[in-house]
Amino acid sequence: MKRQRWWWIAALAAGGSLAALIMAGSLVERFVYAKPEAEPTASANAVTARTVRTLEARIKAVEPRGLYIVIDTAANRLLLKRGDKTIKEFVISCGSGGILEDTSGGRKWIFETPRGEYAVQNKLVNPTWIKPDWAFIEEGEKIPSDYNERIDNDTLGDFALGFGNGYFIHGTLYTRLLGRNVTHGCVRVGDKDLKEIYQAAGIGTRIYIY
């Protein structure tokens, strides 16, 4: 009987302590953390509708004008857009995210499609792929000393749009894998779709990748 009473007292004490702890936490939140830090804004003085309009105009000014390309690397989709309107959507393949290490040279490549803002820098018809070192390492082949052995006229399809640092929107031999993340960082598109993108996008067309 006495033992049972002790259990009750212990349980009540534990419950009371927890309740006190939670209450103390909420008091800290209420009295210590109550207000956001006072931060003077650049617009603190006489903010008016005009100031807001100026800021809105500044943001509008950095938005793209005309046609632009949006690439969703998660869904493997490429969108041709103008303003808020989507003109056309294409199924593509983006970077696999894999890592390749060159055990002999200590080099490392991450096969990821880069994110952010880019622009079409060049447009090529019947593009030639100059195979980089990783293409040979991945295949377990010796890196050739002869430049001509790097030339590959078959892999990139009929057109390519370069957007910097060796990345291209190009064709593919592996159309079955469109919609999956399988590339080395470039954006692969089916032949018919590639022609359409090539014709629509000019040099300087903005590309937004996420």
Added chain:
Amino acid sequence: MKKAAIAGILAAAAALAVAANGQDWDGKAKRLEEEFRLAKTSSVYLVVDAGAKTVSLRIRGLTLKTWPVSNIRSWGRPIGIKSLKVEKRTGWSAEDRVNLTPGRKPEKKRKDKKPKDIGDDVLEIDDMPAKYGFILETNARLDIRPRAKGLFNRSAYALGGLGRSIGRSVRLIWSVIKKREFSNIQVTVPTKKTAQEIFWAVPEGTGILFF
């Protein structure tokens, strides 16, 4: 006398309206200033809009994608209208990437595989975590989790509520003792896929704007 009283009420109402407007403009201007700071760079940024209950991914002021949010909760120091950079992400590390062995000839192998069988070979949206945190500057943290679904998961979540309350209280008290304030925002999204998509779209270094 009556006219004077009416005029007084009208003047007071006008003053209140002006004051209310002023406050609104101030908040809006602050939000736009913060957004412009992010929009003038060439990187994507995330916008957590507590009022509209949405999270959207933007670049150059352009909305790339918007996800709905089921619930937003915060504790610690309110962040207010501010943009913060993601310093670290929890729930996934770069070591989780697939290591490609030289000589494995993945392209040639994939050619013969069915598209559904290449999952182990590549990093895709399904490999992303659904429960994770973005560790931000100034001791702030944004936690993303999907809404608990099914009776078992909901019950477990409700039961865990007491544990979470105790944990939060300990953290709040400890932060005062250590004089190191923190901000924590928890965003609950409707589905696991939404949480995974947000994780995929927000790499380390991304700016997040809260308002």
